[in-house]
Amino acid sequence: MSQSRYPMVIGFDKPTKTTATSPLSSPLQPAGDSQQFQQQMLEHFEHLGDPRGKQGVLHPFVSIVMIAPDATIGGAMGWEDIETYGVSHEEWLSTLLPLPHGIPCADTYRRVFEKISQACL
Template sequence: MPLALDAESVQAQWQSQFAELQDPRGRQGVEHPFLSIVMIAILAVIGGATGWEDIETYAESHEAWLSTLFSLPNGVPHADTYRRLFERMAPDALERCFLGWVKQIVEGSGAQVIPIDGKTIKGSYDRNHKQSALHVVSAWASEHRLLLGQVKVASKSNEITAIPALLKLLDISGCIITLDAMGTQKEIAREIIGHGADYVLCLKANHPTLWAEVTAWFEQAEAANFAGLEHSYDARVESGHHRR
């Protein structure tokens, strides 16, 4: 069912989805409800926050609205409150809870096309510690602009092994998975079909034999105007990022 925006429904849904997430704080000196801190931080990141101060700024600028959804007996938390809490929180449990919440949204919205793509995170290279830039493989509900899941990898060349791991995190039954040429692999196609989904894969010259066979087939078919070949096509033209 889709998420409602009234306070009681929001709190009930989050309590249900984040039930396994444990508050790592002691009982002494707690000023802000655990779930309120978690919820505000997640909403802030969805809204573009990239650091603890950004989360605090988001909360302050949206305090009136947030107070209608969450318990804020002492106002919104400060940046250090978010930092201390998330540094002590179990990341795996947080990921499971978050994915469960996103899954609930997606099931209510009827998402069908899920692009999977790899990206190198800008600014993630740590020169002082000689740490290479972070590369992640992500699955999106494109029509609803939702991140469904994400797996980090050492480099772009590791996407082939990361994609099956990402698919195992998601319920993709009945969906269409799209991948670029890096993901055009037999094992990945089998994995998608095994989850009850369909796929659209990009074919490029990195698969030279298959590329040559498909290219030759289309050249012959086009020369004959597809005579005697049962076929259909669908086209959609979109504009974005100054491209068409």
């Protein structure tokens, strides 16, 4: 292989010294205890209070307000995306949250968040 023909290969066979410390060179730390995180999130949303009436409530309020931010972090851009996220992660979410009737539908998320005072969020 001619060096003039392939100038990019010059230097690749020479060992290099790295002076900067790579963030991956240190041992990775665990993300944290999921149960501890869940408890912190529950405490954070505890003050909201369920704005829904008693009639026709199938899904626990805490499940709705916990799934929506998870879905948003996961890339959800609207109510249907939040529902899709919940359905696709239902097995995992059910280990963290009460889901007696499965994942709420998109309209349920919309109705609940319309009733929550924005000042509380």
